[in-house]
Amino acid sequence: MKRMGIxxxxxxxxxxxxxxxxxxxxxxxxxxASAPSSQVPQAVTERLNQLEQRVTAAQLSADNAWMLVxxxxxxxxTGPGLxxxxxxxxxxxxxxxxxxxSFALMALIxxxxxxVGYSLCFGGDGHFIGNFQMALLRGVGAIPxxxxxxxxPQSTFMVYQLMFAIITPALITGATAERMKFSGTVLFMxxxxxxVYAPMAHMVWGKGGFLNxxxxxxxPTLDFAGGTVVHVTSGVSAxxxxxxxxxxxxxxxxxMPPHSLVLSFTGACLLWVGWFGFNAGSxxxxxxxxxxxxxxxxxxxxxxxxxxxxxxxxxxGRPSALGAISGAVAGLVAITPxxxxxxxxxxxxxxxxxxxxxxxxxxxxxxIFGYDDALDAFGVHGAGGTIGALLTGVFAxxxxxxxxxxxxxxxxxDGHWSQVGNQMVGVLIAWLLALAGTMVILKIVDVxxxxxxxxxxxxxxxxxxxxxxxxxxxxx
Amino acid sequence: MMKIEAIIQPSRxxxxxxxxxxxxxxxxxVTEVRGHGRQKGHTEVYRxxxxxxxxxxxxxxxxxxxxxLVNRAxxxxxxxxxxxxxGDGKIFLSRVDEAIRIRNEERxxxxx
Numbered sequence: 001m002k003r004m005g006i007x008x009x010x011x012x013x014x015x016x017x018x019x020x021x022x023x024x025x026x027x028x029x030x031x032x033a034s035a036p037s038s039q040v041p042q043a044v045t046e047r048l049n050q051l052e053q054r055v056t057a058a059q060l061s062a063d064n065a066w067m068l069v070x071x072x073x074x075x076x077x078t079g080p081g082l083x084x085x086x087x088x089x090x091x092x093x094x095x096x097x098x099x100x101x102s103f104a105l106m107a108l109i110x111x112x113x114x115x116v117g118y119s120l121c122f123g124g125d126g127h128f129i130g131n132f133q134m135a136l137l138r139g140v141g142a143i144p145x146x147x148x149x150x151x152x153p154q155s156t157f158m159v160y161q162l163m164f165a166i167i168t169p170a171l172i173t174g175a176t177a178e179r180m181k182f183s184g185t186v187l188f189m190x191x192x193x194x195x196v197y198a199p200m201a202h203m204v205w206g207k208g209g210f211l212n213x214x215x216x217x218x219x220p221t222l223d224f225a226g227g228t229v230v231h232v233t234s235g236v237s238a239x240x241x242x243x244x245x246x247x248x249x250x251x252x253x254x255x256m257p258p259h260s261l262v263l264s265f266t267g268a269c270l271l272w273v274g275w276f277g278f279n280a281g282s283x284x285x286x287x288x289x290x291x292x293x294x295x296x297x298x299x300x301x302x303x304x305x306x307x308x309x310x311x312x313x314x315x316x317g318r319p320s321a322l323g324a325i326s327g328a329v330a331g332l333v334a335i336t337p338x339x340x341x342x343x344x345x346x347x348x349x350x351x352x353x354x355x356x357x358x359x360x361x362x363x364x365x366x367x368i369f370g371y372d373d374a375l376d377a378f379g380v381h382g383a384g385g386t387i388g389a390l391l392t393g394v395f396a397x398x399x400x401x402x403x404x405x406x407x408x409x410x411x412x413x414d415g416h417w418s419q420v421g422n423q424m425v426g427v428l429i430a431w432l433l434a435l436a437g438t439m440v441i442l443k444i445v446d447v448x449x450x451x452x453x454x455x456x457x458x459x460x461x462x463x464x465x466x467x468x469x470x471x472x473x474x475x476x
Numbered sequence: 477m478m479k480i481e482a483i484i485q486p487s488r489x490x491x492x493x494x495x496x497x498x499x500x501x502x503x504x505x506v507t508e509v510r511g512h513g514r515q516k517g518h519t520e521v522y523r524x525x526x527x528x529x530x531x532x533x534x535x536x537x538x539x540x541x542x543x544x545l546v547n548r549a550x551x552x553x554x555x556x557x558x559x560x561x562x563g564d565g566k567i568f569l570s571r572v573d574e575a576i577r578i579r580n581e582e583r584x585x586x587x588x
Contacts, residue, residue: 255527257520316521326523363524376523 056151060144063151066286067160073277074163078102078170081274084267085329086174087471089375092259093461094178095471101173101185106166108186112193113162120198121161122148125208127218129199147207147215149284160281161201168197168230174377175238178256179248179458182466184451188441196237196437200229200430211426214403221426222396222403222411222419224293225282227337227389228430235382236434238373244442245451247372249458256374261322268325272301275332279339292400293339297332300339300351304331307355315363323359330358330380334388341396341403341410350391354384386427393423477572477585478546482537483509483565484557489535495556496539499548503588505538513566534565540572542585 083102087095109117116135122145123130134140137158145154169189176185203209204223211228213220223229248256258264279297283290308327309319334354335347342350362379373379396411396419398404409416445451452458457465464470484492489506496504510531517530541549550567558564577587 252525255529257522257527316524320521322522359524367524 059151060153063149063285063287064153064156066290067149067152067156067281067284070277070281071156071160071163073274074160074167074281075106077271077274077278078163078167079106081267081270082167082170084263085271085325086177086264086267086375088260088263088265088267089174089258090177091256091461092471093463095259095263095463096469097182097462097466098173098177100182100467102170104182104186105170105173105189108189109166109169109193110162112190113158113165117165117193117198118158118161120194121165121201122158122206125206125216126202127208127210128203130202130206148205151285157284160284164226164230164278165193165197165201168226168234169193171231171234171377171381172238172241174375174381175242175373176245177374178462179245179374179452180241181450181453182462183449184445187449188445188451191441191444192237192438195441196233196434197229200233200433203429204229204426211429219422219425220404221389221422222341222392223337223389223426224340224392224401225279225336227333227385227392228426231333231336231381231385232389232427232430233434235378235380235385236431237438238377239371239382240435240438241442242371242373242378244439244446245372248374249455251372252370258322265321265325268329272328272332275301275336279336283340289340289401292343295344296339296342296347297335299344299347300335300354301328301331303348303351304328304334304355304358307331307352308359309355311356311359326362326376326380327355327359330354330384333358333381333384334391336385337389338392338395341392341401343395343397343400346395346397346413350388350395353391354387357387358384386431389427389430390420390423393420477540477542477575477588479538479540479570479572480546480549480553481568481570482553482557483511483534483567484537484553485559485564486533486535488557488559488564489537491556492537492553495552496549499552500545501539501541501549503539507536507538509534509536514562532563540575540588542588 079102083099086102087099090098114137116132118137118140119132119134120130123133123135140154140158142153142155144150144152145157148154149157169192172189172192173180173185180188203211203217204221206212207215209215209217211217211219211221211223213222221228250256275297276294280290280294283293305324305328308323308330312323313319331351331354334350335342338347338350358380361383362376365383366373366376366379392411394412397413398408398410401410402408404410411419442451453462453465482492486508493504510533512530512532517528517532520527520529537553539549546569550569553567574583575585575587576583
């Protein structure tokens with residue numbers, strides 16, 4: 001089928017190329033065009049040039065339109081998506097505090113990104129981190145950066161990548177919820193972005209990065225949209241934070257049920273929709289790969305929602321709304337590294353496995369070890385990201401994305417099982433970087449501005465004590 | 477004069493109100509309350525964590541009535557509030573010494 005297509009295309013291309021030549025040759029039969037460049041030239045070359053420019057411009061317009069929409073979709077995942085999802089899961093007295101953390105990161109990371117962040121992630125071709133070549137966004141404008149995305153303005157690529165840098169630290173706030181100081185959060189996130197996110201993003205996506213799959217990495221790790229860069233780093237850091245901060249006052253004896261699953265439900269649905277920008281947008285163009293990633297993303301989420309619900313139904317006797325949305329998010333996390341490499345059926349498999357695995361992590365594993373990962377940032381993102389990154393090595397196929405070159409096997413299904421090993425290296429580095437980086441940063445923040453609110457503040461609620469507001473003034 | 481305090485299921489409130497209006501009760505005070513009797517609440521499960529919710533939402537309805545209306549009112553509440561399941565609530569009766577209408581300082585049964 002594919003070969004037929006290539007043959008047809010080549011024939012068509014030859015015919016199309018020949019048409020103008022024939023048209024030019026027929027009036028000037030004698031003598032046969034001995035020096036075509038002098039006779040045919042000017043007009044035709046000019047028109048060909050124009051045509052070429054227009055084709056390029058048309059592709060740029062199409063790709064740019066999709067990428068700008070994708071960037072907006074990814075921002076929507078943090079606010080309102082994640083803010084609502086997390087906001088509903090905390091107790092009423094902390095709803096504004098948790099939403100404010102997501103929102104503050106939208107502003108904070110944006111500024112850091114413009115100053116040094118983009119350059120640290122995508123500048124230069126170092127193995128472990130970028131450089132300051134594009135600090136203050138020097139040279140970042142309408143002209144594409146051919147290393148990363150040749151058909152969109154670099155400013156689009158830059159702003160698209162920024163949205164990933166925003167949501168990643170925001171995910172960690174799920175583990176520190178209901179007890180971390182706002183000032184501590186701001187300092188922690190600033191350092192975390194520079195020390196953990198920037199190196200990881202460069203290693204996986206940056207030119208020359210140690211784990212880069214297409215631009216000369218030592219251990220080519222397949223991570224289409226950030227399974228390791230976004231979810232493993234944030235999830236593992238979340239676990240470290242939960243352990244370092246210790247439990248909330250009264251946990252686990254006092255009941256701390258979500259105050260509004262309606263908010264969480266709305267947030268989760270916004271996350272699902274926004275994830276199309278996250279994953280399909282990671283094709284960095286409006287092409288077939290984007291469609292493939294879009295489909296895989298959707299299928300992964302659906303299968304995981306079913307997986308989590310089924311597990312819950314069997315174990316507790318009934319499926320819950322919180323279970324369904326948690327499962328969907330777990331599936332979206334797990335399909336993130338795989339989205340641009342796997343076919344729809346493997347996407348269903350990855351999602352289903354992730355749904356059941358994350359259910360077990362959240363309901364059983366957490367209970368055994370007794371850490372207070374308040375909103376399950378580790379159980380969903382750390383666990384889902386890890387299993388997704390490993391399964392990517394199993395299910396990636398060159399028929400979907402020939403990232404290692406034409407005809408070269410990509411993942412286990414193609415017979416390239418050593419890719420699973422590469423994936424393990426990527427996951428291991430993400431784990432180690434997150435563990436070590438987060439430990440050091442927590443210590444620094446702890447001895448400077450402090451991490452945890454006082455017990456009184458915690459009991460009264462962070463909305464009033466940290467922000468002087470309440471989420472709900474229903475009687476006013 | 478007697479005061480009837482009925483603590484009932486929120487879902488039965490509308491029919492209780494109608495039943496009381498039907499027998500000629502003209503006023504009532506209603507409060508949303510939480511509580512439990514022998515029922516002891518229910519359990520909820522969020523991501524595998526079980527919570528016992530022991531204080532359940534109920535409606536408390538207060539009416540003060542002339543003696544001759546009390547029995548009929550109690551019957552009306554019993555009939556309309558009963559589902560036969562645990563958690564249907566309770567009715568408390570108590571004597572009221574005096575009633576005063578604030579607007580014109582009327583006293584006794586005519587103030588009701």
